[in-house]
Amino acid sequence: MLGNTPPNDELNKPYNPKNHEEKIYKMWEEPGYFNPDRLPVGADQRGNERGPASPKLQRPLRLVGDEARGESTRKTFCITMAPPNVTGSLHMGHALGYTLSDILVRFKRMRGFETLWLPGTDHAGIATQNVVEKELKKQGVSRHDLGREKFLEKVWEWKEKYGHTIIDQLKKLGASADWSRLRFTMDEGYVKAVETAFKHYYDKSWIYQGERVINWCPRCATSLSDLEVEYKEENAEWFEIKYGPLVIGTVRPETKLGDTAIAVNPQDPRYKNLIGQELEIETVLGPAKMKVVGDPKVDMEFGTGAMKVTPAHDAHDFELAEKNNLEKKQVIGPDGRMTALAQKYAGLTVKEARKQIVADLEKKNLLVSRKPYLHNIAVCYRCDTIIEPLLSKQWFLKMKELAQTASDAVKNGQIKFHPHNFAKTYFDWLDNIRDWTISRQIWWGHKIPLDGVSDVLDTWFSSALWPFAALGWPKKTKDLERFYPTNVLTNDRGIINLWDTRMIFSGLEFMNEKPFSNLIIHATVMTREGKRMSKSLGTGIDPLQLIEEYGADATRFALIWQTMGGQDIKWQQESLVAGKKFMNKIWNATRFVLQRTGNSKFEVRSLKQTQISENKDVINKFDVTKKTVTDLIESYEFGPALHLLYDFFWHDFCDKYLEQTKKLNDEETGSTLLYVLTGSLKLLHPFIPFITEILWGKLPVPNKKFLIIESW
RNA sequence: GGGCGAUUAGUUCAAUGGUAGAACGCUGCAUUCACAUUGCAGAGGCACAAGUUCGAUUCUUGUAUCGCCCACCA
Numbered sequence: 001m002l003g004n005t006p007p008n009d010e011l012n013k014p015y016n017p018k019n020h021e022e023k024i025y026k027m028w029e030e031p032g033y034f035n036p037d038r039l040p041v042g043a044d045q046r047g048n049e050r051g052p053a054s055p056k057l058q059r060p061l062r063l064v065g066d067e068a069r070g071e072s073t074r075k076t077f078c079i080t081m082a083p084p085n086v087t088g089s090l091h092m093g094h095a096l097g098y099t100l101s102d103i104l105v106r107f108k109r110m111r112g113f114e115t116l117w118l119p120g121t122d123h124a125g126i127a128t129q130n131v132v133e134k135e136l137k138k139q140g141v142s143r144h145d146l147g148r149e150k151f152l153e154k155v156w157e158w159k160e161k162y163g164h165t166i167i168d169q170l171k172k173l174g175a176s177a178d179w180s181r182l183r184f185t186m187d188e189g190y191v192k193a194v195e196t197a198f199k200h201y202y203d204k205s206w207i208y209q210g211e212r213v214i215n216w217c218p219r220c221a222t223s224l225s226d227l228e229v230e231y232k233e234e235n236a237e238w239f240e241i242k243y244g245p246l247v248i249g250t251v252r253p254e255t256k257l258g259d260t261a262i263a264v265n266p267q268d269p270r271y272k273n274l275i276g277q278e279l280e281i282e283t284v285l286g287p288a289k290m291k292v293v294g295d296p297k298v299d300m301e302f303g304t305g306a307m308k309v310t311p312a313h314d315a316h317d318f319e320l321a322e323k324n325n326l327e328k329k330q331v332i333g334p335d336g337r338m339t340a341l342a343q344k345y346a347g348l349t350v351k352e353a354r355k356q357i358v359a360d361l362e363k364k365n366l367l368v369s370r371k372p373y374l375h376n377i378a379v380c381y382r383c384d385t386i387i388e389p390l391l392s393k394q395w396f397l398k399m400k401e402l403a404q405t406a407s408d409a410v411k412n413g414q415i416k417f418h419p420h421n422f423a424k425t426y427f428d429w430l431d432n433i434r435d436w437t438i439s440r441q442i443w444w445g446h447k448i449p450l451d452g453v454s455d456v457l458d459t460w461f462s463s464a465l466w467p468f469a470a471l472g473w474p475k476k477t478k479d480l481e482r483f484y485p486t487n488v489l490t491n492d493r494g495i496i497n498l499w500d501t502r503m504i505f506s507g508l509e510f511m512n513e514k515p516f517s518n519l520i521i522h523a524t525v526m527t528r529e530g531k532r533m534s535k536s537l538g539t540g541i542d543p544l545q546l547i548e549e550y551g552a553d554a555t556r557f558a559l560i561w562q563t564m565g566g567q568d569i570k571w572q573q574e575s576l577v578a579g580k581k582f583m584n585k586i587w588n589a590t591r592f593v594l595q596r597t598g599n600s601k602f603e604v605r606s607l608k609q610t611q612i613s614e615n616k617d618v619i620n621k622f623d624v625t626k627k628t629v630t631d632l633i634e635s636y637e638f639g640p641a642l643h644l645l646y647d648f649f650w651h652d653f654c655d656k657y658l659e660q661t662k663k664l665n666d667e668e669t670g671s672t673l674l675y676v677l678t679g680s681l682k683l684l685h686p687f688i689p690f691i692t693e694i695l696w697g698k699l700p701v702p703n704k705k706f707l708i709i710e711s712w
Numbered sequence: 713g714g715g716c717g718a719u720u721a722g723u724u725c726a727a728u729g730g731u732a733g734a735a736c737g738c739u740g741c742a743u744u745c746a747c748a749u750u751g752c753a754g755a756g757g758c759a760c761a762a763g764u765u766c767g768a769u770u771c772u773u774g775u776a777u778c779g780c781c782c783a784c785c786a
Contacts, residue, residue, distance in 0.1 A: 014747090014749075015747095015749090226783095231783095231784075248786080249786070250786065251786085252786090255786095263786085298785095298786080299785065302785055302786070303785080303786065307785090307786045308786065309786085316785090316786080375784090375785085376785095378784090421716065422716090422781095424715070424716070424781095425715085425716085425781065428714090428715075428781090428782065428783095429782075432782090493780085493781075494781090496781090497782095524780080526779085526780095528723085530778075530779060531779090532780090561725095561735075562725075564725060564726065565725095565726080567716095567717065567779095567780080568718085568779070568780075569725095570723095570724060570725090571724090572724045572735090572736075573736095574723080574724075574735070574736040574737080575724080575735070575736075577736065578735050578736065580749065581747095581749045581750095582749090584750095585746095585747065585749080585750090587746090587747080587749095588746040588747035588749090588750090589747080591747080592746030593746080596746095639725090640726080643726080643734070643735090646735090647734075654746090654747090655751075655752095658746080659751085
């Protein structure tokens with residue numbers, strides 16, 4: 001079988017990953033070792049051969065999938081891969097997260113579990129639509145020129161062409177995911193899952209349509225959830241404006257055209273006697289009448305203590321208006337321009353209107369003061385455009401009960417966060433939950449399954465179903481039965497509430513069972529200075545370049561080497577050097593052992609009778625190391641596990657024992673060398689899979705399989 | 713504003729209620745017999761203050777600095 005042969009080139013002096021990695025990956029993938037249905041079972045008793053592995057030594061695979069199911073008693077282990085965006089390319093955060101998953105998956109596979117790492121990609125609504133729109137723009141075409149149907153065709157075309165980029169990159173990293181099960185959050189079965197989920201909520205009356213003030217991105221022309229809004233500091237101006245007998249402050253004078261009331265704190269001695277009165281107020285649009293309402297949320301200390309109420313353009317004011325039955329005047333439209341209600345300002349952009357209105361206020365002698373003011377502005381997380389809070393009709397999902405079940409599942413220990421601290425982020429969000437705006441006014445996404453609605457669902461609505469939808473739900477598939485609930489999920493802390501929380505309540509709602517037992521929140525890779533890596537700031541490091549230059553093993557080594565107890569990694573290029581050197585050490589130690597044991601009758605298993613105390617020492621030390629490393633991986637302490645292995649292999653095995661054996665030349669030392677080396681390669685394999693597999697192929701081990709499927 | 717975490721060698725990080733370790737870097741020596749991507753040796757460090765303790769880098773409290781998350785003040 002093509003690619004099923006270990007590389008038979010000689011072990012040249014310097015280790016060069018480039019010569020090997022691609023070949024090795026094919027050797028794993030083609031026989032189906034990533035696929036739990038095609039894993040060989042049990043030990044093969046046939047061979048007594050020693051010496052380097054030959055392809056003949058590979059025994060035929062016995063299937064453990066559907067065919068052997070009845071008799072299979074092996075336990076399963078499943079991770080559903082956090083599906084990267086189809087628009088994505090691998091960044092350091094991915095590289096770390098996926099390496100961690102791969103370590104666990106390889107470890108469990110070697111421990112004899114039916115192991116599935118289920119991969120997929122996410123359609124990433126707004127992100128993907130933006131990418132394709134940008135492409136079209138180069139040709140001078142907008143999506144509106146094309147129309148919805150044609151535009152969607154273009155997006156699919158784009159997806160077919162570029163959507164696998166990140167998958168190819170994951171393979172370079174060594175990810176042992178079962179690509180034969182690859183899913184996409186908009187593939188046929190997944191559409192069915194989303195529809196089923198929507199219908200379920202709808203029938204429960206948890207999905208409703210309503211008019212609310214939502215976050216609106218004028219550029220993307222869509223609503224956004226609170227979690228999709230980011231804040232930026234901006235130097236603005238603070239205006240104080242005469243409001244009849246009162247003075248109110250604002251940074252956005254243009255929204256005052258939509259004011260329908262004034263709010264004061266009922267405790268405020270200055271104003272409380274005004275509550276309930278209707279004031280005659282001179283505005284830039286002439287005289288207006290405005291009611292004064294009392295609300296304890298008004299901060300007496302802030303500004304003048306009197307607050308204008310703009311129900312159509314502020315979420316809090318909206319609530320106030322609901323409570324007090326106030327009129328809602330929409331003066332800014334979805335295009336970011338003033339509406340007809342703004343009268344003479346209609347058609348102006350927000351910015352233009354502000355300038356004009358301030359000038360008019362001055363003319364009318366209504367502007368009391370203006371001064372520089374530093375504040376936070378809300379911007380779109382995708383395109384950085386300033387968010388306009390707008391009154392808009394959207395679909396919402398009621399969160400109260402879902403939040404409760406999600407909260408309970410973590411409180412009662414069904415689902416564990418690692419590190420546990422992050423559960424706090426989760427509880428805080430759930431405790432202050434608001435209904436989820438699930439509709440988006442873009443074209444690329446899951447259509448809301450109701451007649452006559454052109455909106456699509458928030459991307460996260462579909463991702464929320466991932467752990468079971470990717471296993472086949474709503475169909476009752478064997479995979480679903482076999483692998484759900486999954487064991488572990490790994491991702492960055494940035495999406496705890498965007499994604500993890502929503503998977504948890506979705507799993508509990510649709511499967512009556514948690515989606516995973518352990519949630520590993522991995523470190524964030526920062527720059528050496530401790531700043532966020534960001535493409536736009538040019539502070540990012542491309543893991544593919546590292547793989548190209550140092551090899552996947554050294555890159556994985558460097559990532560894990562720096563993953564210690566703390567949460568952030570300040571990326572150090574030096575750990576790559578350490579990794580590269582370590583690879584070389586392993587390579588050469590193996591060459592040495594082969595020189596000592598090649599063409600001989602050394603047996604891996606004969607060493608237990610050894611009488612030589614030096615041998616005992618190294619063997620005992622190895623056994624302890626093995627036990628500790630196993631425990632560390634089980635408790636997700638990957639960095640310490642790797643440090644321990646490094647220390648043992650380099651300083652105990654190479655520096656001490658290997659040097660000693662140069663003076664001796666008997667069978668016991670040869671066997672001991674083999675015992676410790678082969679054992680070490682196994683322990684190292686999950687971390688640095690390529691080099692260990694190559695070297696494994698060279699060692700005289702009886703009944704040898706590929707290392708990836710050897711027993712731990 | 714609220715929360716979480718960090719502060720240890722030149723740098724990035726460990727460990728620890730009683731001699732503080734690693735990697736990379738640095739200095740010296742050695743070796744070409746697995747590896748110069750080497751070996752051996754060496755220099756070099758617990759943010760500050762108070763408390764608990766026989767004893768604190770470790771526990772408690774406070775201060776300072778830094779980072780991250782959440783909220784968002786009209």
